[in-house]
Amino acid sequence: MFNDILRSFNLEAEEYRIEKFGEGLINRTWKITGVINNNEFILQQINKSVFKAPQYIAQNINKINNYLSEHYPGYLFVAPLPTVNGDYIVQYNDGEYYRLFPYIKSSVTLNTVQTRDEAFEAARQFAKFTNLLAGFKVSELTYTLAGFHDLSARFEAFKRVIKDAHTERLAEAKTAIESAYKHQAIAEMHQAIMSEQMIPLRVVHHDTKISNILFNEDHKGLCVIDLDTVMPGYYMSDVGDMMRTYLSPANEEEQDFSKIEVREDFFTGIVEGYLSEMNTNLTNTERRLFVYSGKLMIYMQAIRFLTDYLNNDVYYSASYPGHNLVRAQNQFTLLDKYIAAEDRFMEIVLSTQNQRI
Ligand code: GN1
Ligand code: MG
Numbered sequence: 001m002f003n004d005i006l007r008s009f010n011l012e013a014e015e016y017r018i019e020k021f022g023e024g025l026i027n028r029t030w031k032i033t034g035v036i037n038n039n040e041f042i043l044q045q046i047n048k049s050v051f052k053a054p055q056y057i058a059q060n061i062n063k064i065n066n067y068l069s070e071h072y073p074g075y076l077f078v079a080p081l082p083t084v085n086g087d088y089i090v091q092y093n094d095g096e097y098y099r100l101f102p103y104i105k106s107s108v109t110l111n112t113v114q115t116r117d118e119a120f121e122a123a124r125q126f127a128k129f130t131n132l133l134a135g136f137k138v139s140e141l142t143y144t145l146a147g148f149h150d151l152s153a154r155f156e157a158f159k160r161v162i163k164d165a166h167t168e169r170l171a172e173a174k175t176a177i178e179s180a181y182k183h184q185a186i187a188e189m190h191q192a193i194m195s196e197q198m199i200p201l202r203v204v205h206h207d208t209k210i211s212n213i214l215f216n217e218d219h220k221g222l223c224v225i226d227l228d229t230v231m232p233g234y235y236m237s238d239v240g241d242m243m244r245t246y247l248s249p250a251n252e253e254e255q256d257f258s259k260i261e262v263r264e265d266f267f268t269g270i271v272e273g274y275l276s277e278m279n280t281n282l283t284n285t286e287r288r289l290f291v292y293s294g295k296l297m298i299y300m301q302a303i304r305f306l307t308d309y310l311n312n313d314v315y316y317s318a319s320y321p322g323h324n325l326v327r328a329q330n331q332f333t334l335l336d337k338y339i340a341a342e343d344r345f346m347e348i349v350l351s352t353q354n355q356r357i
Contacts, residue, residue: 001092005043006032008083008090009100018043022211023111025316026050027228031103040103041081045096046089046228050315054097056142057228058088064203064230067136075132076223078104078214107214107222113246116269121221122213122246123273126205126238129224131277133203138232141203145229148206149237151190151300155180158307165310173325176306179332186299189292198285204233208241235278235286240297242270247294248334252301255326257333262341264348271352279353290349294338302331 003013011032021031021042032041046054058080065079080088080099089099113119147153158180162170170177193199205212206229214222245251247266250259271290275282308315309324318324338345 001094002043005090005092005098006100008085009041009081010084011041022109024211024226032100040105042101042103043098044101045098048095048097051144051228053142053144054089056144058099060141060144060230061227062088063140064133064136064227068132071135072132076104078102078223078225101225104214104222106217108217108219109214110210110219112249112251113210113266115219116263116265118210118215118219119242119246119266119269120273120276121215121219122208122210123239123242123270124276125213125221125224126208126242127274127277130202130204130235130238131281134281136203138201138203141231143231145231148229148231149233149297149300150194151187151296151303152194154300154303154307155184155187158303158310161307161310166312169310169312169325172322173306173309173328176302176309176325176328176332179329179335180303180306183295183299183332183335186292186295190296193289199234199236199283199289200286201232202235203230204235204237205230206233206237206241208238209245235282236289236293236296239270239274239290240293240295242274243267243294243338244297244301244331244334246270247338252305252327252330254330257330260330260333260337262334262337264341264344267341267345268348268352271349275352287349287353291342291345294345295335295342298331298335298338302328302335305331 002018006013006016015034015036017033017035019031021029026047028045030043032043046057048054051057061079065077068075068077078101080101082088083090089097091097110118162177205224207226212224212226214225216222247262248260254260305316305324306328309328313324316324
């Protein structure tokens with residue numbers, strides 16, 4: 001399989017070492033390293049049961065790439081490489097879609113956030129991306145996933161699946177389902193923000209986990225990667241997903257929930273990093289929604305895992321029975337701990353704004 005795919009990019013598979021790469025739940029990724037020359041690439045298969053129209057991804061990235069190279073030629077943007085036919089995506093005869101990226105030399109990816117500065121650096125890079133694209137017309141982009149971060153739609157899907165789920169799964173998930181209803185106000189707030197059009201649509205990354213930032217060897221941020229979900233959206237998605245994935249030393253896979261914590265200084269790192277690029281661009285309403293963004297994204301992820309568990313694990317791959325339920329319970333635990341720290345987080349946001357940035 002690799003022979004044909006790599007040949008579309010004018011590479012001979014036997015001249016390359018091919019290794020699985022990264023920990024994403026949706027797409028499959030390989031690092032391709034030249035055994036004779038030192039060329040390095042990233043090959044990725046796009047999950048077409050998730051992304052129904054992968055060519056939209058390529059179109060969006062091309063438009064953004066054109067805009068950035070015209071207006072900010074010095075900005076490092078890792079765009080896919082063209083095939084010999086000039087396409088940015090190839091469909092192999094297994095029906096799957098693949099694309100190839102340059103591998104950025106000496107770059108490092110992290111799977112966990114270990115220091116406050118790493119949180120700052122990552123937040124800064126995601127903010128820089130949205131900020132540089134502030135003049136780009138959002139409506140030029142196609143939605144690569146419909147309703148992706150629409151919490152109201154996610155909540156409706158959760159309520160629907162409850163009606164059809166197996167009795168055993170419903171019984172196993174009883175406490176998690178109660179948690180979902182207990183925090184329903186988070187979904188209602190989202191509904192209000194949307195229906196009153198309180199905040200602007202922006203170009204948003206939508207998947208701000210730390211592994212989607214390239215760092216240099218000193219752990220300074222270089223750029224954002226994994227651009228499949230770049231589409232019109234709200235800044236809350238990016239800021240909130242950073243809260244979800246950077247604050248706790250234990251991630252969504254952790255089964256020992258006593259290890260889940262929210263680290264206040266990492267919260268400060270995210271706020272300062274994000275505002276270091278977006279401060280002048282954010283509206284007052286967006287600022288007021290900083291802390292809410294974390295609740296929104298943690299709650300949405302909990303609901304998504306729970307919905308998938310009740311739906312027999314069709315979306316997120318599960319490697320042990322009950323995996324998605326554990327992930328959902330993990331996220332509800334994180335949500336409770338986040339809410340317990342909410343007042344303090346509000347103070348941090350206010351003081352950061354009044355200070356230096
Ligand atoms: C998926 O595949 P990955 O890890 O980049 C998901 C995100 C979730 C995340 C949870 C397209 O991202 O929305 O937050 O898993 N991406 C899609 O780990 O559904
Ligand atoms: Mg992703």
